[in-house]
Amino acid sequence: MKFLFQKYLQVMNKVSLIIFREYLTRVKKKSFIIATFLGPILMGAVMFLPTYFALNTQGNQSFQVIDESGLMGAVFVSDNEVSYEYISTNLDIAKSDLLENDVDGLIYIPEFELNEPQGFALYGASNQSISTLSSIENTLELHIESLRLSASGLDKEVIDSFEANIDLNTINLSNSGGEQESSSGAATIIGYIASFMIYMFVFIYGAMCMRGVIEEKSSRIVEIVLSSVKPFELMMGKVIGIAMVGLTQFVLWILLTGGISMLISVFLSPEALEMGAANSEMSSEADMMATALSALGGINMTLVLSSFLFYFIGGYFLYGALFAAIGSASDSDADAQQFMFPVTAPLIISIISLSLVLQDPHGSVSFWMSIIPFTSPIIMMMRIPFGVAPWELILSMFMLILGFLFTLWIAGRIYRVGILMHGTKVNWKILAKWFMTSD
């Protein structure tokens, strides 16, 4: 026993040396530092720019209105964003003046039948945005509807009192008898973010594993290292070292993104936020965010975060090992391309299937894809916010562990042969032969 333990320590000591080399050389690289700082800035920009444009571009639009029907007086009311000016000139003259005046558009309301309203038009120098169009259409439709109602003898106020507005509260029942308020909106957002992060992480760091192996192989250092460690130890050291790089970057991103978005909200300050709230689109978005945030309490965030970490690492191990095996079979990045697609196909299929899973998070497709280890990291993260039975989660995690042990085993067998081969044209048949080669 004591001997075995010493042996174990010795191996761990070597592997940890490899892990730290892989980790430190990457973390010290300029590209890592730049990506770590640029990532959150880009994310911040993605959050900040739409708000900025929404606040600044839509500002001051002005329209002229010609009302030949005489029914639409004072329907269009100016506010601090859009100004309406009723004019009584002839349509043809107004049209020809339009291009010279500094006006965004001309709303033309002809004489019309209440039963068959037709001939409305919006003239402008350029195309109007969909939101502008729909807001004008809405205004017209609402007014015509109320005109019709009063024509049929009904009072508008009576009608208004019939109007109902319902928010469906979704509540999940648990076996323990508790009730939990949930929100599919919040679940969707959290699921999407988690799934995409895992997808990106596996892709970026898997490829990093592959390039690391190719670099070791093409620089011919590998045989020097192999006189001190076993191929499998070298591969594991690399895979784990790069996982740590990924986790480091992830943690830094979270911290920096948090910091930067706080800074941005300070810059946008109360008045800017108020203006944003005044905008109808913005307010609906803000409403959604607010409901989503309030529903966060309904989603088990501890479970989401801890399973995120698990699938994050498990998924990376599963694919990272395969990427390392691809690297060992390639002399250059170009050589690796032929093996990339089949290996990454399950990842891509998972991402494409996300919308399917969303439609029915508890259906059989969702279930099986969240059990199969090649798709489970992405699919399960989409399902967890919607609530997953504990046995499904345990089965899925167990399968993922089996899955990455399996791919590590396969990858190790290919790696130990491939890493010493130079200048061979490798195809699937040769990979299979390497795999079968006895120890």
Next chain:
Amino acid sequence: MGIHPLSLIFNRNMKVSKSIETTKNKILDLIKIDHISKAYSGHQALSDISLTIPDKSIFGLLGPNGAGKTTLIRIITKIIQQDQGKVFLNEEEISYDLVRKIGYLPEERGLYKKMKVGEQLIYLSQLKGLSRTEAVKRIKMWLEKLDLKSWWNKNVEDLSKGMAQKVQFIATVVHEPKLLILDEPFSGFDPVNADLIKNEILELRDKGATIIFSTHRMESVEELCDNIALINQSKKILDGSVKQIKEEHKQGQYIIDYMGTLPIKESFDVLNQTDLEGDLKRAHIKFHEASKPNDLIAQLIGSVQLFAFSEKIPTINEIFISKVSPSHE
């Protein structure tokens, strides 16, 4: 104070006695290679190779490209597995723990390009089991010895090829291995560096290390090797001490400088003849009778004036070519 002539004789005698000892195999064998075979898919890389490598000597593994030298070395270092046979180091079957103590310079060698020289050597020494402080101490010593002291903080990719090779050599010997395995150590070295490395190898041998090196170039062999093995097309063709092999491959050939006309006799053939200055000629003679040189001289002095007489001892290169060239099979 000059060197006393006797000391020269004394030294020479020491050397002779040492090589005799080696031949008689009195010294322990450090490595025993026992019936090793290895096949890659459809191609036999090594067939039934058995060898012994004496302790504290320099052993040359010779053979043309593709003969199986690198395969044999990779089996000794456990980088690949043999199909059959065993390798023993000090009478113990070789294991990963033993391999880690070996100093191995592979034929396919390189370094991490983006790492600094010092950092890289520390990493490689730590993998060999040195502590960080010990590694730093020894690496500094070696860098100074090989004129690389100022390169500690430079990236490997900025090094010239020769400097990178010196760094690789340091990585091979830094943990003071008892056994050094160098695969084609001189390939790619410029003559100055090759000489430097040659001297380091000799120094390490004198300090008690055993060195195995493979090569397909023979110039270095006679200078360095105590023992050799010749491998061709996956088979061992011959092995033994350099001196003994040369002795065994003498073919009764002599070179003589003479004046006059050589007699025509059935007991010897004149292989070629050249004119030297004046009437002096040189001939290359093959003597058929397995008798002593004096018998040949006796047959010659009746007809010619002999000025010089020497036995032609084959070089390792000649033996190598004669054994390996297709006409010999």
